[in-house]
Amino acid sequence: xxxxxxxxxxxxxGDGFPAVNDVSIDIADGEFLILVGPSGCGKxxxxxxIVGLEDITSGDLLINGERVNEKEPRERNLSMVFQNYAxxxxxxxxxxxxxxxxxxxxxxxxxxxxxxxxxxxxxxxxDEHLERKPANLSGGQRQRVAMxxxxxxxxxxxxxxxxxxxxxxxxRGQMRTEIAQLQRRMGITSVYVTHxxxxxxxxxxxxxxxxxxxxxxxxxxxxxxxQPANLFVAGFIGSPSMNFLPAHVRGDVFETPLGDFPVPQxxxxxxxxxxxxxxxxxxPEHFEDxxxxxxxxxxxxxxxxxEFTHTEWMGNEQYGYINYxxxxxxxxKLDELAQDLDGDEMHPQIVVSLDATSRIRxxxxxxxxxxxxxxxxxxxxxxxxxxxxxxxxxxLTREATEERKAEIDRARQQLAAAG
Amino acid sequence: xxTKHKVGWAVVSVLVLIYALFPVASILMTSFxxxxxxxxxxxxPTQWVGENYSALFVGSARDLFLPxxxxxxxxxxxxxxxxxxxxxxxxxxxxxxDFPGKKLILTVALAVSMFPVVSIVTPLFNLWRQIGLYxxxxxxxxxYLSLTLPISIWTLTAFFQQIPWDxxxxxxxxxxxxxxxxxxxxxxxxxxxxxxxxxIAFFIAWNDFVYGIGLTxxxxxxxxxxxLAFFTGASQFEDPAGAISAAAxxxxxPVVILVLLFQRQIVSGLTQGAVKG
Ligand SMILES: Nc1ncnc2c1ncn2[C@@H]1O[C@H](COP(=O)(O)OP(=O)(O)O)[C@@H](O)[C@H]1O
Ligand SMILES: [Mg+2]
Numbered sequence: 023x024x025x026x027x028x029x030x031x032x033x034x035x036g037d038g039f040p041a042v043n044d045v046s047i048d049i050a051d052g053e054f055l056i057l058v059g060p061s062g063c064g065k066x067x068x069x070x071x072i073v074g075l076e077d078i079t080s081g082d083l084l085i086n087g088e089r090v091n092e093k094e095p096r097e098r099n100l101s102m103v104f105q106n107y108a109x110x111x112x113x114x115x116x117x118x119x120x121x122x123x124x125x126x127x128x129x130x131x132x133x134x135x136x137x138x139x140x141x142x143x144x145x146x147x148x149d150e151h152l153e154r155k156p157a158n159l160s161g162g163q164r165q166r167v168a169m170x171x172x173x174x175x176x177x178x179x180x181x182x183x184x185x186x187x188x189x190x191x192x193x194r195g196q197m198r199t200e201i202a203q204l205q206r207r208m209g210i211t212s213v214y215v216t217h218x219x220x221x222x223x224x225x226x227x228x229x230x231x232x233x234x235x236x237x238x239x240x241x242x243x244x245x246x247x248x249q250p251a252n253l254f255v256a257g258f259i260g261s262p263s264m265n266f267l268p269a270h271v272r273g274d275v276f277e278t279p280l281g282d283f284p285v286p287q288x289x290x291x292x293x294x295x296x297x298x299x300x301x302x303x304x305x306p307e308h309f310e311d312x313x314x315x316x317x318x319x320x321x322x323x324x325x326x327x328x329e330f331t332h333t334e335w336m337g338n339e340q341y342g343y344i345n346y347x348x349x350x351x352x353x354x355k356l357d358e359l360a361q362d363l364d365g366d367e368m369h370p371q372i373v374v375s376l377d378a379t380s381r382i383r384x385x386x387x388x389x390x391x392x393x394x395x396x397x398x399x400x401x402x403x404x405x406x407x408x409x410x411x412x413x414x415x416x417x418l419t420r421e422a423t424e425e426r427k428a429e430i431d432r433a434r435q436q437l438a439a440a441g
Numbered sequence: 442x443x444t445k446h447k448v449g450w451a452v453v454s455v456l457v458l459i460y461a462l463f464p465v466a467s468i469l470m471t472s473f474x475x476x477x478x479x480x481x482x483x484x485x486p487t488q489w490v491g492e493n494y495s496a497l498f499v500g501s502a503r504d505l506f507l508p509x510x511x512x513x514x515x516x517x518x519x520x521x522x523x524x525x526x527x528x529x530x531x532x533x534x535x536x537x538x539d540f541p542g543k544k545l546i547l548t549v550a551l552a553v554s555m556f557p558v559v560s561i562v563t564p565l566f567n568l569w570r571q572i573g574l575y576x577x578x579x580x581x582x583x584x585y586l587s588l589t590l591p592i593s594i595w596t597l598t599a600f601f602q603q604i605p606w607d608x609x610x611x612x613x614x615x616x617x618x619x620x621x622x623x624x625x626x627x628x629x630x631x632x633x634x635x636x637x638x639x640x641i642a643f644f645i646a647w648n649d650f651v652y653g654i655g656l657t658x659x660x661x662x663x664x665x666x667x668x669l670a671f672f673t674g675a676s677q678f679e680d681p682a683g684a685i686s687a688a689a690x691x692x693x694x695p696v697v698i699l700v701l702l703f704q705r706q707i708v709s710g711l712t713q714g715a716v717k718g
Contacts, residue, residue: 036539075610096616108611112629122615171615 024086024178024211025051026072031081033067033235041067043235044081049213052430054205056226057215060258060364064235065215066105066183072213073102073181085178096125101177105184107168109156116152119143119170126175142174145204162193173204179211186221198224206433219261223247227426228419231255233362241415242422249415253405256303256398257363262341265372266356266400267302268349271295276302279346280372281326286394292408293399299351300408303398306341309374311382312389323393332384333376340376342388345369355402465693472686479680493687502672502684506691508660509668514695516578516664517646520585525639527586528593529631535594536601537609547598554591562655569656576658584652589642596641600634601627636703644696665692 026049033042042064049055057065070076072083074095082089090098101122109118117124119142123135130138143149146166156164165185172180185201186194202225205212216222222229223243230240231254239251243259250256256264269276269283271293276283283302285293293300312325334341348356348370356368374390382388399408467484472493474486481487497506535543565584566575574580604627612622653667660668669688672681 070610073614075613094618095610095613096618100614102611102614104607104611106605106607108605108607110608110612110626121612125616125621171611175616 023051025049026179026211026213027082027084027087028068028072029082029084031068031071031083032079033064033071033076034079040079041235042071045232045235045237046081047230047237047240049211052209052211054202054212054214054225054227056222056229057213057232058217058222058229058258059232060362061217063232065217065232067235068232069102069181069183069213069215073100074098099178100181101172101175101179102181103168103172103183103185105187107156107164107188109164109167109171111156114153114155115143115148115159115167115170118156118167119148119174122171122175138174139170142170145173146170161189162197165189165197169201169204173208177210179213180205182212182214182216184216184218185214187216187218194218201225206430207437209430209434219259223259227422229259231258242419244422245415245418248418249410249412250303250398250407251410252407253301253303253359253400254362256400256407257359260305262306262373263363264398265304265306265374266359266368267304267346267372268352268402269300269302271298271300276300278302279349279370280328280344283324283326283392283394286397288395288411289397289399289409294401294408299349299402301352301356301400301402303400303407304372304392305396306373306375308393308396309372309376310391310393311376311380312391314377314380315391319393320391322395323391325389325391327387327389328372329387330382330384331371333382335378338378340378340380342374342376342380342382343384344372344374344390346372352402359405468686468689471682472690474683476679476683479682493683494691496684497687497691502688504660505668505671506665506688509663509665510691512578512581512660512662513647513664513666513692516581516585516662517643519578520582520589520646521639521643523582524586524589524593524642525635528590528597528638529635531594532597532601533627535598536604537606547595550591550594553587558588558649558651562651565652566655575656576662578662580656581652581662581664584656585646585649588645588649592645593638593642596638597631597634600631600638604630640699640703643699647692647696 028045028047028049031042031045032040034040045068047055057068059065067076071078074090074093074097078091083091085098085100110121113121116139119139120135123130123138139152140149143152146169148163148166148170151159151163151167156167159167165188168185182201186197189197198221201214205225214221214225216225226243228240229243229246231238231246233254239246239255241249246255246259250259250264253266257266267278267280269278271277271285272282273296274285274290276285312320315323328344330342331345332343334343353368360366360368376382380388398410400406401408470484470486471479473489473491474481475488475490475492478487492500496502531546534540535546561584569575569580574583608626608630609622612626613619617625648666649664650666653664654670657663657667665688669685672685672688673679
């Protein structure tokens with residue numbers, strides 16, 4: 023049980039480049055925090071600073087209110103699951119799990135160690151494999167052994183560094199559920215590093231988005247999705263990602279390559295002066311084939327005609343693709359954003375989600391409706407979200423926290439009832 | 442592998458084995474030949490005699506052979522031991538730490554091992570005579586270190602680099618001190634590498650001839666390869682080939698024993714399964 027506080031943490035490697043730059047996060051006791059961002063953004067570095075494997079250049083790290091900057095990893099009582107599992111190849115599964123217990127000399131008797139190891143192994147379905155060596159296990163089993171080694175001792179917090187990235191998709195989904203349930207049952211503070219959207223959205227109470235070592239936003243998954251702080255967060259969270267459409271402000275209309283849209287209410291008064299260029303953030307599901315939109319809803323948005331290059335039918339949904347002429351003024355900015363997001367360059371293309379039964383096909387004209395109320399407007403220079411409603415966002419995170427509390431309580435009650 | 446492949450490989454293996462082992466077999470046969478039999482031109486001795494071996498241990502060559510055998514074993518073991526200990530520490534540092542001059546150490550080690558032995562033996566001869574190392578064990582151990590250290594550093598560095606660093610980190614997070622992480626995780630994993638290196642180093646020292654003959658003059662320090670050159674027949678006109686062959690067979694035995702003994706430790710791939718895959 024522990025709270026972890028990161029206070030203006032900075033990490034500079036030998037070359038002086040700040041891999042982690044002034045990151046401050048309060049992690050509450052029992053909270054499941056996700057660190058997410060494209061590869062190379064400093065997630066692992068931050069995690070290793072928490073666990074003590076990496077020196078802290080400046081700033082304070084507190085565990086339960088106590089400053090631990092100078093403490094050795096073994097004095098911090100945290101357990102960690104490494105991306106490559108880091109199992110000891112010369113030891114059996116049993117000894118791998120028992121390793122942390124055997125190190126705390128004299129603290130546990132052999133019977134206690136045996137009991138704890140067997141408890142961990144049965145929790146993780148490893149009972150049949152205790153005498154095998156890691157080399158003879160499948161990827162999923164190795165992953166579980168690494169988890170076993172982490173949960174066997176009473177650590178104050180769990181740290182995970184992309185624990186599922188080496189598993190195939192099916193196993194990943196399964197282990198994701200197991201980790202979520204395990205953490206909920208044990209109620210132990212956890213910090214989980216990933217670059218996977220799904221893991222970030224489904225596992226965490228809060229998600230911290232990092233870009234080049236700088237914390238962009240920390241909030242519940244829902245707040246990140248609906249009230250992103252800036253272009254980077256908006257583009258990173260969600261799949262397929264948010265469309266960014268350049269638009270010129272002309273009084274109360276946005277002039278875009280797809281046609282003119284009226285400025286929605288949430289943007290009124292927040293826009294830069296006339297003739298300035300902005301980026302409209304539109305998620306694919308903000309669009310719909312106009313034929314499938316209720317009469318009542320039509321008036322809340324805008325409709326326009328567009329030619330589709332192609333469509334992708336996925337069974338339960340359908341995506342349509344519309345090309346447009348990129349505005350030279352924002353091309354550089356968008357390409358830079360795409361680079362930050364791990365891609366190569368931003369195609370001047372809009373992805374829209376259509377009803378699965380829509381007859382719109384590639385090469386044809388289609389009439390599309392946009393729910394402009396949900397649109398966000400970004401300043402292309404600073405990347406800031408001009409239409410962000412901080413109040414609504416905070417409310418979403420508050421709700422998530424409460425739901426989560428109730429969920430943990432239920433899990434504990436069930437556990438108490440069962441045990 | 443298909444049967445055809447297997448047969449193919451078997452044939453190739455047998456050919457290579459014959460090619461490699463024929464000289465050994467020939468020496469073995471020669472070692473059992475009587476002096477008169479040496480020029481018979483036949484592979485097998487016409488009559489099997491043990492007199493070459495008895496000459497080494499109780500006969501005429503005894504005073505030459507036994508001290509040199511003792512010298513060789515002693516000098517090579519000591520040189521190997523020192524080389525492996527130093528190289529282990531050095532290689533661990535090179536593999537794990539970032540310090541200036543890391544590349545330089547590796548380059549210098551490589552350069553030293555490239556340096557031709559014959560060009561250094563004469564200066565060493567003069568130097569050793571002046572400082573009293575000529576014809577002593579340390580007088581050979583030191584140059585042997587120059588042969589064994591570089592290769593030991595290189596092989597061990599490669600070996601340590603193979604051990605995922607995360608294992609050590611994991612051990613530290615699990616509650617180990619730096620020393621515990623080293624002894625409980627790194628050493629067990631590095632052991633095969635250390636054994637392999639030790640054996641390679643031992644062979645290099647064991648096979649040396651140039652230093653052995655150049656820096657010794659008596660049985661005080663003369664190793665076997667050098668001693669072989671001093672073998673003579675019973676008379677001036679007698680060919681010592683029989684006795685030399687017998688000695689060659691004897692000195693091969695420790696090598697074979699070493700390899701058999703550590704065969705299991707030399708198996709690589711112990712690190713498999715540490716990380717994903
Ligand atoms: N040991 C190191 N020495 C120098 N630079 C490093 C080291 N480890 C990581 N970095 C740099 O720090 C940045 C963040 O790395 P990392 O934390 O591993 O990113 P992530 O886990 O998010 O992919 C990268 O630019 C990387 O090149
Ligand atoms: Mg990483």
